[in-house]
Amino acid sequence: MSEINLIQAINLALARAMQEDESVLVLGEDVGADGGVFRATDGLLRRFGQQRVFDTPLAEAGIAGVSVGLAIQGFRPVAEIQFSGFIYPVIDQLANHASRFRTRTRGRLTCPMVVRAPSGGGIRALEHHSESNEAMFAHIPGLRVVIPSSPRRAYGLLLAAIRDPDPVVFFEPTRLYRAAREEVADDGQAEPLDRCFLLREGSDVTILAWGGMVAEALAAAETLASQSVGAEIIDVATLKPLDADTILASVKKTGRCVIAHEAPLTGGFGGEIAARVAENALLSLLAPIERVAGFDTVIPLPRLEQHYFPNADRIAAAAMRAMAYQ
Amino acid sequence: MQDTVARFEIGYTRYIDPLGKVLGELPNGVRDPAVPRELYRALVRTRTFDAKAIALQRTGRLGTYASSLGQEAVSVGTAAAMRDNDLLLPSFREHGAQLWRGVTPLELFLYWGGDERGSDFAKAREDFPICVPVGSHAPHAVGVALAFKLRLAPRVAVCVFGDGATSKGDVAEAMNFAGVWSLPVVFVINNNQWAISVPRNQQSAAATLAQKAIAAGIPGSQVDGNDVLAVRIVIGDAIERARAGKGASLVEAVTYRLGDHTTADDASRYREDKEPTRHWPEEPVLRLRQYLASAGWWTKTDEEHLLQETAAEIEAAAGAYLATPAQNPRTIFEYTFAQLPRDLAAQSAALTAGPT
Numbered sequence: 001m002s003e004i005n006l007i008q009a010i011n012l013a014l015a016r017a018m019q020e021d022e023s024v025l026v027l028g029e030d031v032g033a034d035g036g037v038f039r040a041t042d043g044l045l046r047r048f049g050q051q052r053v054f055d056t057p058l059a060e061a062g063i064a065g066v067s068v069g070l071a072i073q074g075f076r077p078v079a080e081i082q083f084s085g086f087i088y089p090v091i092d093q094l095a096n097h098a099s100r101f102r103t104r105t106r107g108r109l110t111c112p113m114v115v116r117a118p119s120g121g122g123i124r125a126l127e128h129h130s131e132s133n134e135a136m137f138a139h140i141p142g143l144r145v146v147i148p149s150s151p152r153r154a155y156g157l158l159l160a161a162i163r164d165p166d167p168v169v170f171f172e173p174t175r176l177y178r179a180a181r182e183e184v185a186d187d188g189q190a191e192p193l194d195r196c197f198l199l200r201e202g203s204d205v206t207i208l209a210w211g212g213m214v215a216e217a218l219a220a221a222e223t224l225a226s227q228s229v230g231a232e233i234i235d236v237a238t239l240k241p242l243d244a245d246t247i248l249a250s251v252k253k254t255g256r257c258v259i260a261h262e263a264p265l266t267g268g269f270g271g272e273i274a275a276r277v278a279e280n281a282l283l284s285l286l287a288p289i290e291r292v293a294g295f296d297t298v299i300p301l302p303r304l305e306q307h308y309f310p311n312a313d314r315i316a317a318a319a320m321r322a323m324a325y326q
Numbered sequence: 327m328q329d330t331v332a333r334f335e336i337g338y339t340r341y342i343d344p345l346g347k348v349l350g351e352l353p354n355g356v357r358d359p360a361v362p363r364e365l366y367r368a369l370v371r372t373r374t375f376d377a378k379a380i381a382l383q384r385t386g387r388l389g390t391y392a393s394s395l396g397q398e399a400v401s402v403g404t405a406a407a408m409r410d411n412d413l414l415l416p417s418f419r420e421h422g423a424q425l426w427r428g429v430t431p432l433e434l435f436l437y438w439g440g441d442e443r444g445s446d447f448a449k450a451r452e453d454f455p456i457c458v459p460v461g462s463h464a465p466h467a468v469g470v471a472l473a474f475k476l477r478l479a480p481r482v483a484v485c486v487f488g489d490g491a492t493s494k495g496d497v498a499e500a501m502n503f504a505g506v507w508s509l510p511v512v513f514v515i516n517n518n519q520w521a522i523s524v525p526r527n528q529q530s531a532a533a534t535l536a537q538k539a540i541a542a543g544i545p546g547s548q549v550d551g552n553d554v555l556a557v558r559i560v561i562g563d564a565i566e567r568a569r570a571g572k573g574a575s576l577v578e579a580v581t582y583r584l585g586d587h588t589t590a591d592d593a594s595r596y597r598e599d600k601e602p603t604r605h606w607p608e609e610p611v612l613r614l615r616q617y618l619a620s621a622g623w624w625t626k627t628d629e630e631h632l633l634q635e636t637a638a639e640i641e642a643a644a645g646a647y648l649a650t651p652a653q654n655p656r657t658i659f660e661y662t663f664a665q666l667p668r669d670l671a672a673q674s675a676a677l678t679a680g681p682t
Contacts, residue, residue: 019346025476038625049424051476056503057499057502057503057506059495059499059502059503061465061495061496061499062465062496062499062500062502062503064467065462065463065464065465065466065468065469065496065499066465066466066468066469066472066503067466067469068465068466068469069466069467069468069469069470069471069472069473069483070469070470070472070473071469072454072466072469072470073452073470073473074473075470075473075476077469088494092459092462093462093465096459096462097459097462097463097466101455102661102662102663103442103662104442104445104455104663105445105446106440106442106443106445106446106657107446107454107661108445108446108447109449109452109454109455110664141662142662142663144663165663165664166664177555180397184556194667194668194669241663241667241668241669241670242669243668243669244669245668268354
């Protein structure tokens with residue numbers, strides 16, 4: 001067993017899924033010989049052949065629509081959308097079609113497909129490459145929305161997404177692709193798609209994050225610990241359907257809730273979580289809910305991007321504001 | 327200096343003229359009188375269904391409905407060219423094709439009456455339900471055709487959409503994919519000249535819609551969409567070509583929308599009444615009857631029997647539709663995912679409990 005990064009874990013899970021189930025196909029722009037622009041599909045063409053790993057013409061709606069047709073016919077397509085800002089045409093196919101076939105045909109036709117896409121910024125990328133648009137997808141009924149935050153969880157969650165009988169959007173934080181490494185056993189073990197992950201226990205404040213913000217939340221917890229504040233860190237991981245039980249149990253214990261996400265504040269998924277907490281745990285709260293999010297602006301180009309993204313300092317500061325209420 | 331590097335032309339096929347007269351020799355597939363007689367029955371059945379659906383809607387017993395009046399030959403000819411195990415991906419105006427393939431009038435009434443069970447076809451289990459967002463099912467047909475090709479199955483996906491859909495990127499993307507991958511799929515344009523209020527000449531500056539195939543590297547041709555024999559032959563050829571591994575094609579069936587866009591539409595707001603009047607003499611049902619009658623293959627008695635038979639079938643289906651009990655409201659949740667997630671179970675429970 002060796003230590004691998006998140007992109008390698010994605011690659012490992014794809015290979016595992018393809019090996020154990022012949023109906024799993026990989027398609028997208030440059031996923032074949034090139035192995036994907038981030039190398040997520042590296043080596044898959046060589047190993048599984050062009051019947052199962054194929055490049056598509058450059059058309060995102062088409063990629064999603066073709067995946068719908070394949071899935072309904074019993075394949076398990078895993079489509080790659082190359083960059084986060086290129087995924088918007090895919091929303092039509094997911095919202096109007098993939099997410100609805102099961103219910104509109106009363107179970108006759110179903111759509112077990114995965115759309116993988118990079119998400120978020122922080123890697124000094126080009127315009128349209130740093131978007132965090134998960135909330136747009138979480139608003140679509142019938143769709144699962146998953147964002148891993150470590151190589152091990154990426155492996156297990158992607159396996160679960162591919163094995164799931166319904167459509168899943170799987171966002172991969174680009175800033176984590178080549179960040180931390182950890183040991184990942186290629187044991188075919190999936191992680192549950194209906195659970196948050198409790199990463200660090202603490203009794204003073206609950207910090208909820210997903211994707212690229214989880215590492216920032218964990219760093220904030222270190223800072224807070226040095227000031228004798230115990231932060232409980234939860235990786236939400238699956239936004240839809242939401243594991244509200246785990247979140248509410250934690251907030252009821254700590255009495256304080258900080259939600260961190262890269263996506264813009266207004267209409268971000270943090271608002272949904274805040275509403276759930278307000279609806280179900282208001283009387284346990286000692287302090288107002290804090291949201292630490294991207295601003296409601298266009299993501300700046302790389303020279304200013306570090307001012308845009310939430311980070312450990314902002315998260316820790318929000319937690320300290322909450323701590324002011326006793 | 328300049329050379330011509332590519333040259334294209336678009337053919338147009340018609341066998342029966344608007345007066346029912348045969349133009350030239352009929353091809354093999356439709357020469358046996360049994361074929362046009364069966365097609366005629368299907369045209370009349372489709373039109374009978376259509377009239378009943380409109381009557382039900384006008385009396386508040388059906389939802390908004392898209393009539394296929396005048397375009398029955400596109401639907402029926404297309405479906406008649408398919409094998410049972412080919413797969414239909416219809417737009418919302420292809421009742422004739424669905425009925426031919428075994429979707430029942432009851433199922434269609436249920437669907438248009440607002441009941442999802444109408445898309446849980448007892449037959450044609452793999453056929454897609456109608457696509458309401460225009461043209462976005464074209465890439466699905468590509469996925470289906472790719473599935474057939476990967477499994478080496480001798481099956482063909484047939485995707486029908488309207489003239490308006492040809493303006494959409496989905497259709498262009500789908501044809502392009504199908505061309506690159508040489509897939510067993512046939513795209514059929516039901517060109518009824520109107521996309522709600524926008525006429526064909528405002529939809530595209532192209533001389534034909536069939537020529538949109540050229541850019542995708544697949545064959546494109548026109549057929550008289552009111553000549554069901556021509557539709558049957560031209561689309562049949564495209565389907566068998568696809569089945570033989572020679573790839574996708576596009577057929578533009580040129581027809582005319584004699585009715586409103588849907589029952590919620592009033593075409594007199596944007597279309598002169600004399601325009602449909604001008605097109606009535608070209609409509610497909612009378613045309614085929616005249617052909618059959620002049621050949622001595624259809625009598626007045628045949629006609630009376632057929633009208634009685636179809637009326638009885640459609641009336642019975644309408645009766646069964648009106649007598650169908652509503653679904654349990656819980657089914658709203660039951661088919662959202664294979665298994666109801668905990669988070670959604672709470673909402674389902676709230677629905678069941680009602681306001682407390």
